[in-house]
Amino acid sequence: MDRNDSFREFVAGHQQALMRTAYLLTGDAHQAEDLLQHVLLKVLGRWARLSRVEHPEAYARKALVNQHISWRRRRVRTELPTADPPERPYSSEDSTVVRLVMRQALMRLPPRQRAVIVLRYYEDRTERETAELMNCSVGTVKSQAHQALARLRTLAPELAPKLAGLETEEAFR
CATH class of the missing domain: 1.10.10.10 (Winged helix-like DNA-binding domain superfamily/Winged helix DNA-binding domain)
Known part of the structure; x- marks a missing residue:
């Protein structure tokens, strides 16, 4: 199995869980996809070393968190805050x-x-x-x-x- 095959296998096995984490961090499916793609490129660049460690998904998850925090620090604030949205009906059962x-x-x-x-x-x-x-x-x-x-x-x-x-x-x- 060559390097690319093992990386494809890693992505196939962990993409869903990493995407869920990215989505929960960003709150937006498109941003989550961008974040995950960016991190997977970093992981691929280090795959020769990471493929030999016991849990390469831990590196990927840590990279997701760090990259998200880094992006949030750099993001230009173009949206202006407004009053809270109106309250919506709420049922504790729902x-x-x-x-x-x-x-x-x-x-x-x-x-x-x-x-x-x-x-x-x-x-x-x-x-x-x-x-x-x-x-x-x-x-x-x-x-x-x-x-x-x-x-x-x-x-x-x-x-x-x-x-x-x-x-x-x-x-x-």
């Missing part, structure tokens, strides 16, 4: 509405806080794994998660019961 409200609130978090929430709760990673992927300390992950959850409670008060208590893996599924 999981689709809960997911949409959660997604809207998640998209309003700063990139590092969003990355912590995505990695910790959507991907169900430990604090240590999240810290390794984000190249920071476990304490930073804890404080970022705490601040992000507090911000989510402020942005979407109707979700506060879901965000209370567990530091809430259930709210993100």
Whole structure:
């Protein structure tokens, strides 16, 4: 099996999970595709070395998070903020509405806080794994998660019961 075949096999096996992570980080399917494509090009450039490590998908996931944060820092702010959108009817029984409200609130978090929430709760990673992927300390992950959850409670008060208590893996599924 040559280098390109092993890389194609890697992409086929991990593309869906990496795309989901990219989408959760960006909140936009097109941006997620761009982010994933950019990162996969980086992975391909390092594939000779990465193909010999035990978990090359960990490198790809870490690159997704870092590239997303980097893009967010550089992005020119051309949109002007306006008042919050009008409130919509909400039923706590409707999981689709809960997911949409959660997604809207998640998209309003700063990139590092969003990355912590995505990695910790959507991907169900430990604090240590999240810290390794984000190249920071476990304490930073804890404080970022705490601040992000507090911000989510402020942005979407109707979700506060879901965000209370567990530091809430259930709210993100």
